[in-house]
Amino acid sequence: MDLMEYQGKQVFARYGIEVSPGDVARTADEAVAVAQRVGYPVVVKAQVHIGGRGKAGGVKLAHDAEETRFHAGNILGLDIRGHVVSVLWVEHASDIAEEYYASFTLDRSAKKHLGMLSAQGGVDIEAVAASAPDAIARVWVDPTVGLTTEQARAWVEAARLNPAATDGAVDILLTLYRCYVDGDCDLAEINPLILTPDGQVKALDAKVSLDDNAAFRHPEWEAFAGTEDLDERERLAKEKHLQYVGLDGTVGIIANGAGLAMSTVDVVSQVGGTPANFLDIGGGANAAVMAAALEVIESDDKVRAIFINIFGGITRGEEVANGIVQALGRFTPRSPIVIRLDGTNAEEGRRILEPHLSDRLVSQPTMLDAARQAVALAGTVA
Numbered sequence: 001m002d003l004m005e006y007q008g009k010q011v012f013a014r015y016g017i018e019v020s021p022g023d024v025a026r027t028a029d030e031a032v033a034v035a036q037r038v039g040y041p042v043v044v045k046a047q048v049h050i051g052g053r054g055k056a057g058g059v060k061l062a063h064d065a066e067e068t069r070f071h072a073g074n075i076l077g078l079d080i081r082g083h084v085v086s087v088l089w090v091e092h093a094s095d096i097a098e099e100y101y102a103s104f105t106l107d108r109s110a111k112k113h114l115g116m117l118s119a120q121g122g123v124d125i126e127a128v129a130a131s132a133p134d135a136i137a138r139v140w141v142d143p144t145v146g147l148t149t150e151q152a153r154a155w156v157e158a159a160r161l162n163p164a165a166t167d168g169a170v171d172i173l174l175t176l177y178r179c180y181v182d183g184d185c186d187l188a189e190i191n192p193l194i195l196t197p198d199g200q201v202k203a204l205d206a207k208v209s210l211d212d213n214a215a216f217r218h219p220e221w222e223a224f225a226g227t228e229d230l231d232e233r234e235r236l237a238k239e240k241h242l243q244y245v246g247l248d249g250t251v252g253i254i255a256n257g258a259g260l261a262m263s264t265v266d267v268v269s270q271v272g273g274t275p276a277n278f279l280d281i282g283g284g285a286n287a288a289v290m291a292a293a294l295e296v297i298e299s300d301d302k303v304r305a306i307f308i309n310i311f312g313g314i315t316r317g318e319e320v321a322n323g324i325v326q327a328l329g330r331f332t333p334r335s336p337i338v339i340r341l342d343g344t345n346a347e348e349g350r351r352i353l354e355p356h357l358s359d360r361l362v363s364q365p366t367m368l369d370a371a372r373q374a375v376a377l378a379g380t381v382a
């Protein structure tokens with residue numbers, strides 16, 4: 001789950017990373033009230049699930065109530081690349097001597113955590129990576145050992161920050177690492193990490209992405225519920241407890257098991273099609289789950305054909321076939337469906353499907369043939 005800045009700062013604060021005093025505001029009046037409380041000057045900041053707010057006019061300094069009201073009024077309702085602002089974060093403004101970049105994320109191929117630190121912060125880090133890759137100092141952290149103070153210090157020195165920032169940066173990076181690990185973040189990024197004129201190092205922005213699989217041990221994440229940036233299809237899938245990821249193509253995919261669902265996405269691409277989604281219905285291929293899956297897939301109006309790819313294991317072929325037949329009794333998809341049913345009791349399953357087959361419901365014996373036909377149907381159906 002991707003968090004907005006103010007939520008990321010709540011996570012930071014919980015683990016002891018220093019952030020400026022501030023609060024959320026939903027109207028210009030509320031923004032002024034927060035500003036009076038935290039003291040001028042303040043920064044008024046758009047809260048959206050997208051970066052580059054500063055450049056888009058979503059981050060403004062204000063020195064008094066009038067300026068705060070003016071900027072809050074302008075930023076509320078602002079459209080930042082498709083994200084309309086309805087929430088502001090107002091915090092006491094900091095004096096900035098230098099802006100740095102710091103982050104932790106997982107390097108899957110190295111099987112280690114990757115820390116990135118740069119003296120060129122504040123700007124888009126992808127731009128720094130492209131134009132001056134040497135300006136980013138990287139550290140790989142063995143998760144069984146953790147980030148040591150010596151390692152952090154060497155890393156900070158490699159990044160060539162202002163020497164006045166060294167101690168403060170080491171402290172905040174060690175804390176950020178704890179926040180990233182104990183807080184179950186997929187990403188914990190501070191951009192800019194600033195050095196103030198009086199030598200303090202602190203986080204002015206927060207970009208945090210949480211690992212949803214760890215939600216069971218973070219009751220405090222409930223505060224973030226309902227604020228995620230999901231598209232309509234993903235919202236519906238979540239409501240129906242389906243493992244769904246929206247993609248851009250025209251072939252809707254339903255498979256049992258994450259591995260098979262991923263292979264199905266690959267095979268559809270391999271035969272020249274474009275997958276509309278990833279959807280794993282797990283072991284439960286009953287009518288209710290199948291109907292829910294079809295409904296979610298069809299909520300995407302780009303979908304032109306549906307490929308149901310089931311390999312029976314513990315779930316037997318006849319259960320799946322009955323599930324599909326019953327689901328089609330409850331929900332009539334506008335797209336044609338291609339089914340590949342294999343594995344345990346596949347023969348019996350196909351016999352159950354047989355009387356229901358038509359040009360709207362096709363059965364194919366192999367994954368490759370089924371993918372080819374689904375892609376062909378997606379291409380020919382208007």
Ligand code: GDP
Nearest residue numbers: 043051052053054055059093094122191192205
């Ligand atoms: P982003 O553009 O979405 O990444 O938003 P940021 O929170 O990073 O803010 C963008 C820029 O606004 C920062 O790089 C700073 O230059 C500036 N800024 C943000 N907060 C403050 C502040 O408290 N004081 C000052 N002087 N500038 C700030």
Ligand code: MN
Nearest residue numbers: 122191192205
């Ligand atoms: Mn930023």
